[in-house]
Structures are given as C-alpha cells and as structure tokens.
Amino acid sequence: MAVTIAKEKWTSKVGEMELGTGAKAIKVGGETSLPFLHFEGEIPNRPVMALEVWDMEPTEWPDILKKPFDGVLADPVAWAKKNVEYGADLIAIRFMSAHPDFKDASPEECAATAKAVADAVDVPLVLIGCGIEEKDAAVMEKVGEALSGKQCLIGCATEKNYKTITAAAMVNGHSVIASSPLDINLAKQLNILMTEMNLPTNRIAIDPLVGALGYGIEYAYSIMERARMGALMGDKMLAMPVICFVGQEAWKAKEAKSPDEETPEWGALDKRAILWEVVTTTSFALAGGSIFILRHPETIKHVNAHFAKVMESNAY
Amino acid sequence: MILIGERINGMFKDIREGILTKNPEPIQYWAKRQYEMCAGYLDINTGPTVEAEDQPAVMEWLVKIAQEAAPLPCCVDSTNPAAIEAGLKVHKGKAMINSTTADQWKMDIYIPMAAKYNAAIIGLAMNEKGVPKSAADRVALAMEIVVNCDMHGVPMEDLYIDPLMLPANVAQEHGVEVLETLRQIKTLADPPPRTTMGLSNTSQGCTNRHLLNRTFLIMSIANGLDSAIADVDDDALLDAVAAAKILMNNDIYCDSFLKTFRSR
Numbered sequence: 001m002a003v004t005i006a007k008e009k010w011t012s013k014v015g016e017m018e019l020g021t022g023a024k025a026i027k028v029g030g031e032t033s034l035p036f037l038h039f040e041g042e043i044p045n046r047p048v049m050a051l052e053v054w055d056m057e058p059t060e061w062p063d064i065l066k067k068p069f070d071g072v073l074a075d076p077v078a079w080a081k082k083n084v085e086y087g088a089d090l091i092a093i094r095f096m097s098a099h100p101d102f103k104d105a106s107p108e109e110c111a112a113t114a115k116a117v118a119d120a121v122d123v124p125l126v127l128i129g130c131g132i133e134e135k136d137a138a139v140m141e142k143v144g145e146a147l148s149g150k151q152c153l154i155g156c157a158t159e160k161n162y163k164t165i166t167a168a169a170m171v172n173g174h175s176v177i178a179s180s181p182l183d184i185n186l187a188k189q190l191n192i193l194m195t196e197m198n199l200p201t202n203r204i205a206i207d208p209l210v211g212a213l214g215y216g217i218e219y220a221y222s223i224m225e226r227a228r229m230g231a232l233m234g235d236k237m238l239a240m241p242v243i244c245f246v247g248q249e250a251w252k253a254k255e256a257k258s259p260d261e262e263t264p265e266w267g268a269l270d271k272r273a274i275l276w277e278v279v280t281t282t283s284f285a286l287a288g289g290s291i292f293i294l295r296h297p298e299t300i301k302h303v304n305a306h307f308a309k310v311m312e313s314n315a316y
Numbered sequence: 317m318i319l320i321g322e323r324i325n326g327m328f329k330d331i332r333e334g335i336l337t338k339n340p341e342p343i344q345y346w347a348k349r350q351y352e353m354c355a356g357y358l359d360i361n362t363g364p365t366v367e368a369e370d371q372p373a374v375m376e377w378l379v380k381i382a383q384e385a386a387p388l389p390c391c392v393d394s395t396n397p398a399a400i401e402a403g404l405k406v407h408k409g410k411a412m413i414n415s416t417t418a419d420q421w422k423m424d425i426y427i428p429m430a431a432k433y434n435a436a437i438i439g440l441a442m443n444e445k446g447v448p449k450s451a452a453d454r455v456a457l458a459m460e461i462v463v464n465c466d467m468h469g470v471p472m473e474d475l476y477i478d479p480l481m482l483p484a485n486v487a488q489e490h491g492v493e494v495l496e497t498l499r500q501i502k503t504l505a506d507p508p509p510r511t512t513m514g515l516s517n518t519s520q521g522c523t524n525r526h527l528l529n530r531t532f533l534i535m536s537i538a539n540g541l542d543s544a545i546a547d548v549d550d551d552a553l554l555d556a557v558a559a560a561k562i563l564m565n566n567d568i569y570c571d572s573f574l575k576t577f578r579s580r
Contacts, residue, residue, distance in 0.1 A: 006507075009473075184568055185568065185569045185570050185571075186570075188568055188569075188570035188576075189570040189571050189572060192570060192572045192575075192576060226568070227568070230567075230568045235567065235568060236579075237570065237576060238568060
C-alpha cells in the first residue's frame with residue numbers, strides 16, 4: 001500500500017503588497033504556506049531587504065557600521081545611491097531630524113529630503129518617522145503627499161496616530177506599517193481599525209516590534225508564527241506581510257559592540273557584529289518576515305545567499 | 317465552525333409555497349439572509365409535500381436559484397438518492413450530501429456518490445433500528461461510516477458525523493451521550509472525521525428554543541463539534557459562536573471579535 005504523505009492543507013493566503021513603480025517595483029507576501037515549505041503551497045515572492053538612510057548624520061553608530069558609508073552619512077541622497085550600489089532592494093529613509101531632541105525638523109523639510117532621495121534612486125522607498133507618534137503623523141502627511149503615487153511604505157502607524165497616517169497613505173497610494181508592541185491581539189485590532197478606514201488589507205505591513213538574537217527574539221518569532229498560521233487558516237486581519245526592523249535591534253546588542261579585547265572568546269568583532277544582523281534576519285525570515293530593514297551592506301550579501309537557497313523549490 | 321443554514325426546507329411554509337408556485341423569491345431571500353448571517357453552507361430540502369418523482373427536478377431548481385442568490389455551497393438534503401444526485405449535478409463548488417445512515421445499503425449508494433462528485437457527506441450515527449441510546453453504540457455506528465468512507469477514498473475531512481441530538485423534552489438523557497460521542501469520534505481516525513449536528517432538534521417542541529439551541533451548541537463545540545445545521549437567523553447564537561471560537565483558541569482574540577466574526 002502506498003504511503004500517503006501528510007501535507008498541511010491551508011485554506012487562505014497572505015496578501016500581496018506592491019511597492020515602488022517601474023522596473024524596480026517589488027512584490028512581497030502572497031504566501032499560501034508556512035515559510036519556504038514549497039511542498040505545501042506557494043511562496044511567490046522572495047523576502048526583501050532595505051538599507052537605512054538617515055536624514056541626519058548618525059553620531060552614535062559604531063565604526064564598523066559607519067565605514068561602508070564613509071563620506072555619505074551627512075548626505076541622504078549620496079547615501080541612498082550607495083545603498084543601491086550595495087544591492088538593497090529598497091531604501092528606508094528614517095527622518096531622525098524630526099525628533100524634538102535632535103533638530104525638530106519640520107514636516108516640509110522632511111518632505112524635501114524624501115523628494116530628493118526619490119528623484120535620485122529608482123528602488124522602492126520605506127519612509128519611517130523619528131518614533132514620536134504625533135510628530136510622525138505630521139511628517140507622514142507631508143512626506144506622503146510629496147511622494148504621491150510612488151507606492152512607498154510609510155510608518156510607523158500606532159494606536160495613537162494611525163488615522164492620520166492611514167489617510168495619508170490612502171490619498172497618495174502608499175502602504176502603511178502598522179506597529180504594535182509584541183502583542184498579536186493589538187496587532188489584529190490595529191489592522192481592523194485601519195481597514196475600517198477602507199485601506200485595503202494588502203496595503204498594510206505588520207510590524208510586531210522584533211527583538212534581536214539574544215534579546216527576546218523568541219517572543220516575536222512565536223507571535224509571527226501564530227499570526228501566519230491564523231492568516232493561512234483564513235484570518236484576514238492577520239494576513240499581511242511582516243516587516244522586521246532588524247538593523248536597529250541587532251546593532252544595539254552587546255554582541256555587536258563589545259570589542260575584541262573585552263570578549264575574545266566571542267570571536268572578531270567585525271565578523272561577529274555583522275553576523276548578529278544576519279542571523280537575526282534569517283531567523284525572522286523563517287518565522288514569516290517579508291521586509292527587513294537593515295544597516296550593514298555585508299548583511300545583504302550573506303542573507304541574499306541564504307534567501308537564494310530557501311527559495312529553491314522543495315516541492316514533491 | 318461551519319454553520320449550515322437550515323431555512324431552505326419545504327417544511328417551512330414560505331419555502332413550500334415558493335416551490336409550489338415556482339416562485340424563487342422566498343428561497344433567494346433566505347439564501348441571501350443566511351449568507352449575511354454567516355452561514356457557510358445552505359441546507360436545501362424539498363420537504364415532504366413534494367412527490368418523490370418530482371423531487372429531483374425540484375432539488376435541481378432549488379440548488380440553482382439558491383446559488384444564484386448567494387455565493388455559498390449547498391448541503392443537499394433528501395432521503396431520495398435521485399433528488400440528491402440531481403442537486404449534485406448542477407451544484408457549483410464543493411457540495412455536501414445530507415445524509416447517509418450506517419445502514420450498509422445506504423452507505424453503498426451515498427458514499428460512492430460523494431466520491432464521484434467530490435462532495436462532503438454527513439453520516440448519521442444510526443441505522444434502521446433507530447438512534448442508539450449510548451455513546452458507545454453511536455460511536456460503533458460512526459466507525460462503520462468511517463470505514464466505508466475510507467474504502468471509497470472519501471477523506472476524513474469530507475466526512476461529517478452527526479451523533480444525533482434528540483429533543484430535550486422527550487429524550488433528555490441523550491444530551492450527555494451526544495457530548496461523549498463527539499469526543500470519541502475524534503479518536504476514530506487520524507486525521508479524525510469532522511462532526512455536525514441538527515441543532516434545532518435539541519429544542520423541538522420545547523420553550524426557550526433559542527436558549528436551548530445556543531447552550532447546547534456551545535457545549536458541543538467544547539466537545540469537538542465542527543459544524544451545525546442551525547437557525548442562523550439569531551444574533552445571540554452568532555455572538556456565542558464568535559466567543560466560543562475565541563475561547564477554544566480557534567480565532568485570535570481582538571477587541572472587535574464579534575464584528576470580525578461577522579465580516580466575510
């Protein structure tokens with residue numbers, strides 16, 4: 001008697017999001033199985049990686065991180081071009097200057113930077129505020145308008161500021177990052193609130209606020225896994241691509257900073273620091289992450305090799 | 317939890333009149349209404365007033381006009397194999413056959429029919445001797461149906477065993493046996509067969525029918541009920557199912573869980 005191979009039969013699929021326009025536009029999501037189980041469903045799109053660009057020079061960044069961007073860190077346009085050279089699928093502009101503790105830059109100033117970067121590169125853009133919710137809403141309103149029609153991913157929308165950001169996205173054809181603090185119930189609720197404003201579900205990316213390897217990675221992993229299983233079983237309010245802000249977390253880790261002489265048993269810092277970002281990324285890809293916001297160009301090379309392998313069909 | 321809307325049945329006066337006068341209106345009204353009230357299937361039954369030789373044609377008509385009105389599959393409900401097959405022939409999507417008993421001659425008709433039309437099938441845990449009293453006897457009959465489905469290549473996810481609930485006012489002792497049967501059905505195969513129930517039977521001839529139905533539905537869900545043929549035109553019932561899905565960890569909680577359950 002022939003052996004019947006038990007395969008999971010999922011009934012639903014993750015929404016497919018389109019970012020950018022023209023030849024460099026990308027699609028994410030669209031999965032009908034758990035990550036890379038090509039034998040149980042479709043994985044139509046490879047996960048994508050963005051490199052960050054700040055609109056002001058990041059003074060706190062470690063030397064390893066500054067080195068590949070020597071000479072461009074104070075110039076967002078040059079920095080963005082460099083990122084494209086390094087193979088980033090998207091550019092993530094972080095409007096750090098808008099933070100009241102830094103330059104408290106106006107939404108108009110941020111919009112001018114966004115426009116300049118958008119004119120210089122042809123890859124899709126992710127536009128991220130400084131993290132102060134009210135300010136981010138004001139910034140996204142202007143930035144979203146300045147890049148109208150470019151199909152950017154803007155955020156981060158939270159329970160407090162989602163209305164303004166969702167409206168800015170709807171009017172200008174962008175998608176929205178919906179952030180909730182490691183809580184699947186709040187993530188779902190925020191998606192409901194945003195779709196109730198008539199934002200299509202395939203224009204929301206879930207940001208579960210991931211931690212780095214060694215810093216609570218398992219909590220985010222479990223939430224992403226559970227959300228994805230819910231999505232595949234028909235929960236439309238969780239059937240969105242997931243975005244992971246890995247760079248900001250991985251480069252905060254002690255393992256990415258501790259010098260060789262302090263912790264020689266951990267291996268050489270220049271390799272170790274990058275590997276921290278690499279392993280955090282690949283782990284979250286296995287949990288269902290689709291969009292990764294990264295900082296070091298070497299990470300892109302390593303992870304691309306990994307993605308090429310996991311995207312090879314293992315269907316049988 | 318799949319709700320099978322019970323309302324398109326010739327036992328109801330408006331449907332019976334629709335059938336007699338060839339007026340699709342009441343049928344299509346209930347197709348739409350039950351769709352709005354979260355039904356996943358529409359039960360379609362010609363009712364006993366239609367002559368046996370007319371039943372196939374009437375079933376065919378009912379399935380067609382119901383599916384015109386609502387994008388739902390049908391649960392083709394008859395004791396007449398010719399009527400069931402007539403419904404299956406015109407059905408769009410994955411139909412459900414309602415039903416076979418554990419009598420061999422019936423299983424020999426309906427289970428191959430399910431395989432042929434790639435339809436799901438409801439198997440009643442009873443035979444010509446009637447509905448057994450004990451859970452053990454109900455489970456034994458369910459096992460007969462499981463084996464016959466397996467022989468004909470009908471997968472367990474397409475088999476819905478109905479443990480047969482009887483009215484609380486005449487057969488009160490059956491309730492606990494039904495709950496026990498539901499639990500044991502899930503041990504009969506791996507993956508296990510699914511389960512269903514004619515929920516309104518629970519309260520036939522009783523007062524407070526909605527309360528009895530709703531309460532027994534929730535108790536049954538906790539014991540392994542996957543679907544029910546029910547009166548879905550009942551907001552309290554739908555809200556209770558939404559809550560049960562959360563408490564059974566089938567749906568992920570969010571503050572809008574009642575609303576989310578209703579949205580298609």
